[in-house]
Amino acid sequence: MRSIRVDVIDIDDPGDTRVDDFRDLNSVDRRPDLPALPGGRVGKGLVIAEGVLVAQRMIASRFAPHAFLGVDKRLGELADDLTDPSLAGIPFYRATAEVMAEVVGFHLNRGVLAAARRPSELDLGEVVARSRTIAVLEGVNDHENIGSIFRNAAGLGVDAVLFGAGCADPLYRRCVRVSMGHALLVPFARFEAWPAELSVLRDNDFRLISLTPGPTAVPLSEAVDAPKVAFLVGAEGPGLSETSMRATDVRARIPMSRGTDSLNVATAAAIAFYERARSGTMSA
Amino acid sequence: MRSIRVDVIDIDDPGDTRVDDFRDLNSVDRRPDLPALPGGRVGKGLVIAEGVLVAQRMIASRFAPHAFLGVDKRLGELADDLTDPSLAGIPFYRATAEVMAEVVGFHLNRGVLAAARRPSELDLGEVVARSRTIAVLEGVNDHENIGSIFRNAAGLGVDAVLFGAGCADPLYRRCVRVSMGHALLVPFARFEAWPAELSVLRDNDFRLISLTPGPTAVPLSEAVDAPKVAFLVGAEGPGLSETSMRATDVRARIPMSRGTDSLNVATAAAIAFYERARSGTMSA
Known part of the structure; x- marks a missing residue:
């Protein structure tokens, strides 16, 4: 021993x-x-x-x-x-x-x-270059939700988490705890210019998918089948900004019962990650 | 006015x-x-x-x-x-x-x-008779998880929540709040004899599905296509008891990355509810 x-x-x-x-x-x-x-x-x-x-x-x-x-x-x-x-x-x-x-x-x-x-942060371009499925967060300022998103990303085969404007610190103690430590293991990086820098994803051939309950959005299952996919999610309540959604390729929704609220952001993200994995094109 | x-x-x-x-x-x-x-x-x-x-x-x-x-x-x-x-x-x-x-x-x-x-509780048999998709909880003693399960059930078209042994009170204040009030709207009932009374679901032609990360389980997508479906979920950590899983028709798993923990119980349930809705056989 x-x-x-x-x-x-x-x-x-x-x-x-x-x-x-x-x-x-x-x-x-x-x-x-x-x-x-x-x-x-x-x-x-x-x-x-x-x-x-x-x-x-x-x-x-x-x-x-x-x-x-x-x-x-x-x-x-x-x-x-x-x-x-x-x-x-x-x-x-x-x-x-x-x-x-x-x-x-x-x-x-x-x-x-x-x-x-805290070591120096990872380079956005390098993280994107090494990934095939990515979660992009905008305005998610709840540590518990960010922690859950890391946990769900790790469990469901998402390669990286990227932070747009208005997000809370992913290394805050509560976030690390709720993530079961996956905030330390799943690569993450921050956008400096938001949402302009989404061009980095586009230049790397990612399909950009806005998750939104909006009525014009297509069902999630019709959106995820591409070699590289990035899911944009916004905070509960306001959701994604219209500016950010306009910078994406497609708006996708989780089919919901009428008369209910949208799901918790980490739950909605988990369903998107699951649908992505289910489509059989997730990173090996 | x-x-x-x-x-x-x-x-x-x-x-x-x-x-x-x-x-x-x-x-x-x-x-x-x-x-x-x-x-x-x-x-x-x-x-x-x-x-x-x-x-x-x-x-x-x-x-x-x-x-x-x-x-x-x-x-x-x-x-x-x-x-x-x-x-x-x-x-x-x-x-x-x-x-x-x-x-x-x-x-x-x-x-x-x-x-x-608190009004008198609903009758288990009546709740089952009016439902096509049901969540059955065993040992889920965290109010926040129960609240989230009600919220997810409401959003994703699940008709009822049933409580087996070892669950916390769904009418506790925190649970009602986290559920966004859906704990008051989604019908729920309790089993008296657990898990023997799962026979009520069987007598009503439900397919009983254990959600489990076990290696012998089939992928979730292969399990949900039946006219009536009940998902059994257990607490994080212990999961469902073997006795309860033996009383079900099939064990189903959410495909997960290697080396990660199972998902939060409410997140796993949400993915099961989503897969059920996706299969197109959910209650209208």
């Missing part, structure tokens, strides 16, 4: 500055998983993984953890993963559940956290 | 006992939307609708509201709905947002609440 590479360091004092990267996780002003702003008073630009499964996925991702904080039981559950040579010399701060709760500011059921610095 | 039928009563004192049905909505011990238990210390067996849309759906449902609490702006937004003759003489307690917050125990963005007593 290989041995773990991390340095296990016991933490008895919740005030120990060595665990500051995990401190006050719910504090609006200080939470370390916000992007760092000039002056250093807000955010540290960290990515925080919660729980064994998400920590495992962080270890397997391009987000290299630089510290762990967890109870002894979770250290044991992660033992195999902690043999990864990339983790050599990284601290695993071991504490009781009570000390952990004092550090993070609330009781944490999942019992282990990992922290990584 | 017709006039509203409710009696508008101004409430200035948060301690006013007339609004007790809306008091301490987050209190574990006293929240009025829990089923009433003997002795009266826990729950009042009420159903609470939050917000204009859900209140409108409650008015349209078999859950007859007996009181409203809301700010003046929401009273105005509900004016058309409050002309319904069934509401004649019912109190609309009008208060400021601050007084409302003191009554319910937290600040309520949605600005209006409606309360109804």
Whole structure:
């Protein structure tokens, strides 16, 4: 059996500055998983993984953890993963559940956290070039929805998630948790000029599909059969902007019962991903 | 223009006992939307609708509201709905947002609440006899998931939701809210003997389909083409019990990428409902 590479360091004092990267996780002003702003008073630009499964996925991702904080039981559950040579010399701060709760500011059921610095973002053109099925988000500012979209993308064979204007941070702690860690594994990139930069997708021979409940839209099943497909989805309520929809090739709808609301955005996206996979042209 | 039928009563004192049905909505011990238990210390067996849309759906449902609490702006937004003759003489307690917050125990963005007593539950056999597509839940004890399943059922043409063993209360406030009020509109019923009573579905010529990621399951698209279909779904994690799956006709899976988790239960159900609607045999 290989041995773990991390340095296990016991933490008895919740005030120990060595665990500051995990401190006050719910504090609006200080939470370390916000992007760092000039002056250093807000955010540290960290990515925080919660729980064994998400920590495992962080270890397997391009987000290299630089510290762990967890109870002894979770250290044991992660033992195999902690043999990864990339983790050599990284601290695993071991504490009781009570000390952990004092550090993070609330009781944490999942019992282990990992922290990584944010690496530079992926290049939009490179992400697009490597993909055949893509989800493009506009105005999706709910962390839970973004997390669900990553989870659904991973499960249903979508290669990448791209962010247009008005979206929330995909590396926010809640988003990473809801995504089951797939926000760290499914490649994502941001548009700088929105929606003008959709031309990158067009130049790469993607069919651009607006998901919309609009009455002139074709049924989803008639829209997805192309070698490369990008689904544009907007926030619940406003949906996609007309400007963005005009920049796409086709508007497609999920057939709905009369008199109901549109579906949750992550659910609608999952159905589009499923229809895409069902059409048999998804990325292998 | 017709006039509203409710009696508008101004409430200035948060301690006013007339609004007790809306008091301490987050209190574990006293929240009025829990089923009433003997002795009266826990729950009042009420159903609470939050917000204009859900209140409108409650008015349209078999859950007859007996009181409203809301700010003046929401009273105005509900004016058309409050002309319904069934509401004649019912109190609309009008208060400021601050007084409302003191009554319910937290600040309520949605600005209006409606309360109804729980009517007797629907008869399982009658619900089944009137349906062609049904969702059957086992062990789904998360209110948000149950709410999402009702919303997805309404949107995607599912006629009824049936509850097997181990499910949470579909009339819990959070569930009603997440369902966008469809928990009040989509018929539901409970099995008494589980899973033995699945025979009711079989006697009504339903094909019983277990949704499962199991490797021996057939793709969903091969399972749904029958005149009457019931989808069984289990909780995330444990999934359906083997005993329940044995009582079904076929096990069906959503094709998933390797190395990912199963989907959220409400998302998986939505995909099944979509596949059913897509097959063209859904209830009109």
